[in-house]
Amino acid sequence: MQLQVTNETARLKAVILGIANSNGPVPSIEEAYDPKSAEFIKKGEYPKEEDMIQEMESVAAVFRKYNVDVFRPKIIENYNQIFTRDIGFVIEDKFMRANILPDREQEIEAIHYVINQMNPENVIVLPEQCHIEGGDIMPHGEYIFIGTYRGEDYSTYITARTNLAAVEAIQQLFPHKKVKSFNLRKSNTNAKANALHLDCCFQPVGKDKAIIHRNGFLEEAEYQWLVDFFGKENIFEIDAQEMYDMTSNIFSISEDVVVSDRHFTRLNTWLRSHGITVEEVSYREIAKQEGLLRCSTLPLIRA
Numbered sequence: 601m602q603l604q605v606t607n608e609t610a611r612l613k614a615v616i617l618g619i620a621n622s623n624g625p626v627p628s629i630e631e632a633y634d635p636k637s638a639e640f641i642k643k644g645e646y647p648k649e650e651d652m653i654q655e656m657e658s659v660a661a662v663f664r665k666y667n668v669d670v671f672r673p674k675i676i677e678n679y680n681q682i683f684t685r686d687i688g689f690v691i692e693d694k695f696m697r698a699n700i701l702p703d704r705e706q707e708i709e710a711i712h713y714v715i716n717q718m719n720p721e722n723v724i725v726l727p728e729q730c731h732i733e734g735g736d737i738m739p740h741g742e743y744i745f746i747g748t749y750r751g752e753d754y755s756t757y758i759t760a761r762t763n764l765a766a767v768e769a770i771q772q773l774f775p776h777k778k779v780k781s782f783n784l785r786k787s788n789t790n791a792k793a794n795a796l797h798l799d800c801c802f803q804p805v806g807k808d809k810a811i812i813h814r815n816g817f818l819e820e821a822e823y824q825w826l827v828d829f830f831g832k833e834n835i836f837e838i839d840a841q842e843m844y845d846m847t848s849n850i851f852s853i854s855e856d857v858v859v860s861d862r863h864f865t866r867l868n869t870w871l872r873s874h875g876i877t878v879e880e881v882s883y884r885e886i887a888k889q890e891g892l893l894r895c896s897t898l899p900l901i902r903a
């Protein structure tokens with residue numbers, strides 16, 4: 601398999617799509633590793649497996665329509681394998697195996713059969729002290745954007761998943777790229793004030809546009825850098841409720857085609873007004889676990 605990913609929007613050819621089958625029993629509040637899941641566990645409204653399976657199958661159907669090769673993780677019984685994005689990621693022709701939250705460590709085993717199809721020289725495992733999850737990593741041409749948390753209290757946040765050691769390691773591995781990191785706002789208890797990953801508060805879309813939530817960024821200057829980089833007229837600004845709804849976490853099949861949630865009417869109207877085809881699905885149940893479409897996909901080839 602010849603891996604290739606250098607941005608979020610080039611034509612998708614091959615992808616791993618997570619899987620909701622045998623997702624396990626409803627976790628206890630203590631077992632939740634993000635505030636939105638905890639909120640729905642508390643309310644007794646944790647999403648049902650059959651509903652999430654259906655939601656993911658509708659995305660698989662869109663991929664089939666666009667002739668994208670789709671790989672699914674092998675099912676590990678009673679284990680959450682929906683958010684495949686975080687367990688590894690592709691930059692250029694390299695597959696980076698992520699050092700993910702310990703609660704999610706087994707997820708990688710389920711995609712070994714895909715990793716085995718790659719040139720072993722292109723499969724990279726970062727040193728253990730580098731915490732990193734794919735939701736925080738976005739190659740963008742000559743740049744690699746990385747969501748991180750720079751606070752000294754990093755270890756107190758189960759919602760902080762990518763550390764500075766990982767940012768430095770990525771820069772060393774890709775010396776020809778400009779690595780730009782963003783300090784994200786974290787909350788273990790309030791999902792409206794928690795940018796769990798960079799893709800929960802920002803994502804490039806189309807030819808030259810981006811979706812962004814200002815308060816997801818701890819440094820005003822870093823938010824402003826992105827606004828200036830894309831140009832204010834190309835920015836779709838979302839509010840705290842829209843970040844909570846995971847509005848920045850749509851997924852591009854190409855510069856002209858996006859998979860989005862049908863409830864995102866404001867966003868979908870804006871995308872269409874810029875000539876982008878919106879393939880609408882419902883991902884409302886999966887959203888209760890603080891992840892959406894980008895989180896549940898791991899692109900292998902965009903060319």
Ligand SMILES: NC(=O)NCCC[C@H](N)C(=O)O
Pocket residue numbers: 633634637683685686734735736796797799800889890891892894895
């Ligand atoms: N890229 C992402 O933002 N992934 C979402 C992961 C959600 C999952 N409940 C987690 O906390 O790891």
